[in-house]
Amino acid sequence: MSVAICLFTADLRVRDNPVLRAALKAADEVVPLFVVDDRVCASGFVTPNRAAFLADCLADLDSALRGRGGRLVVRHGDVVREVVAVADETGAGTVHLARDVSAFAQRREARLRRVMGGRVRVHDSVQVVPPGAVTPAGRGHFAVFSPYFRRWGRVRVREPLAGPERVPVPAVRSERLPGRADLTGGEPSPFLPRGGEETAWRRAEDWLDGPIDRYADLRDDLAADATSRLSPYLHFGCLSAVELTHRARAVGGPGAEAFVRQLAWRDFHRQLLADRPVAAHEDYRPRGDRWCSDDASVVAWRRGRTGYPLVDAAMRQLAAEGWMHNRGRLITASFLAKTLYVDWRVGARHFLDLLVDGDVANNQLNWQWVAGTGANTRPNQVLDPLAQARRFDPRGDYVRRWVPELAEIEGAAVHRPWLLPEAIRGRLDYPAPIVDLSANAARFRRARSGM
Template identity: 70%
Template sequence: MTVAIALFTADLRTHDNPVLRGALDAADQIVPLFVLDEGIRAAGFRTPNRATFLAGCLADLDAALRERGGRLVIRSGDVVREVRRVAEETGAGQVHVAGDVSAFAQRREERLRAALAEMRRELCVHEDAAVVIPPGTITPAGKDHSVVFTPFFRRWSATGTRRPLGTPRRISVPDIDSEPLPEAAGIAGGRPSPDLPRGGETEARRRLKTWLAGPIDRYEDLHDDLAGDATSRLSPYLHFGCLSPAELVHRARQRGGAGAEAFVRQVAWRDFNRQMLAGRPDAAWDDYRHRKDRWRPDGDDAEAWRAARTGYPVVDAAMRQLVTEGWMHNRGRLIVGSFLTKTLYVDWRVGARYFLDLLVDGDVANNQLNWQWVAGTGAATRPNVVLNPLLQAKRFDPKGDYVRRWVPELGEVEGAAVHRPWLLPEDRRRRLDYPDPIVDLDEGLARFRRGRAA
């Protein structure tokens, strides 16, 4: 009886999973394996939010496999060592794993390939589970990746995508020992955000069904509405591989309409960032385009930004949403990113690190490349644009409902004053327990322009 190993990484699902399907097609029995190694902890999961979400994903994956007669095998330690052990214990001849563009994943793949070759086993690398179209498929003439989104998106839209794979009905697993499913505290210490979403494929598919049943139709008109909260909130499930992006795009296109097309465009941004990181792995922490910025230090202003006490209500509201939910509205991410990097003129890496500490959906490609886009060191075609938080608030939170939801100190402030509380009478301002602005917007803009010009 032949055995293959399906090594789960960022593809914690049973629906449309090329790794799982490849292993099942190759052998009579499979070992669905997840290795909790130090590399995973170091790669962004040593934070309570993502550790909590990951623990939920693994428990849900195990339950789904058991419904099909299988189970998830958990091992801890070095991933190459544990894969070798499982291969020896079961006689597995193949190991199936998803491709990945991160430097960590590339090193893992190289080490696995070399170790398995020594054992005369085969490593089968399937397409990147985190994208619709793999990096390297769409490239401009003479280059290995695109740097302008619009032409990339045109070609991305015209490129054929695979149809989603079926879900296995039965899975047979050989007799092999497994560690218990990990708990969040065993992955990372600390207290998670109080309102984290529930991890796992079951919750992902419930949300997907709800999203496609109607809300997606309003996405084009409402996706920037801060108070309306009319986005899909599927990004954590895409990040952990609880949902297949290929299936998501396929089903959105089946739904059709302007809302679905606008949503698919946002999914394409994930592929765009991933192919940029594949072409420039150093962009994870180095400027993609050096502007010779002389960033201000990570000091009191940056700490006020992290503490959501900048004195600009829409900025503080978004930062408080992040702390509470481990997630932030995309328009909020743009506002707080521009405020840190351009109004305060603080290095984008300070913001990127803080986001990775808290965001459940914070992967290296999308987090870092989006921060660089906002800071003007990335792929932005207008790198010096500064988002004025007052104008952003007026446009995307005109009634102040988003601010009042997240900044309760201003809950009783009526009308447009909620975005400019410093204009209230002094006696009322004292009662609000809300700080004055830490920076004058005009002064911040002038400082940024001087620094960027120099």
């Protein structure tokens, strides 16, 4: 009987999975393979939050495959070596995997091709619109979102694929599924969501069945918590971005349109990184910055002790949930990169340490967008956390949720605790502001202007 390998990477699902479907079409039996790559684990990218979520995803994927007569085959070690070993053990003629955009993923694919040649089949299963499907004349990628989105919206998106009824698997050795503690040391965030395709679609169905209608109006309202929270499931491929786009468009309305626009942003960053992988760690548009070295301020920022309640609330949400509201990400990133004028890579690394949806393309290029070294058409804009608080947390509910020291302060006064009477301030275990917003914003603009 003929055998094919389905190498799971960023697509940990059975529903609408072109890689799995292609492998099943190519052979009588399929090896659904996941390799715990020792180099990735040692690199620091598999942090406690992502390790815990990944373990959930793998257990859920194995359960889904067993429900179809199969199982997940797990190996540890170098991906290419393990794929070749499985191919030798089973006589597999082809190996199928998802196209991905990071420098690591591109090197992995190139190594597989060097060893296995034309037996490697790569499929688009991660994006809605694959990198390179829409390009500006004479260039390899769009550098500005608006024209990209106009072209993106005109692309005919493939129809979602049904999950297979059966996944016949040949006799092949498998190591045990890794548990949450097997992939890395350390404890995950206390309110980390559970991973896996089953949980993902339960959340997605709840989102599509009503809350998405309010997304256009409430997506920036920090206290409302009215975003989908589906980003971790998209990052691990528990959800198909293609199927989610179709489902959202079927709902229709301003909320669905705004949500689909966010999926386009995800593709935008991925097409940019696919064409320029070094943007993960080098300035996409260098500004000649001479970043400040301020360890004490960086520690205060990480701990949510800057003295600016909205910044601190968002940073504490990140620590507690392994996730942060998108508006919070913009505010905290601007505070570090522009108000403190600290290298964006410092903040991007901290976010990757904690975010369960920590994606190299989205995380690094969003940080560059905020820092003004990326694809932002307003690179010198500074987000004032007090102005942001007036707009997006006007009653202070979000701050009181995450900064318990200030929970008893009523209304918008919670955003300026330093203006409270001394008798009240003295009872608060909360720091004074670590910087002056106006002075630091002026410093940043002088630095950017070359003065």
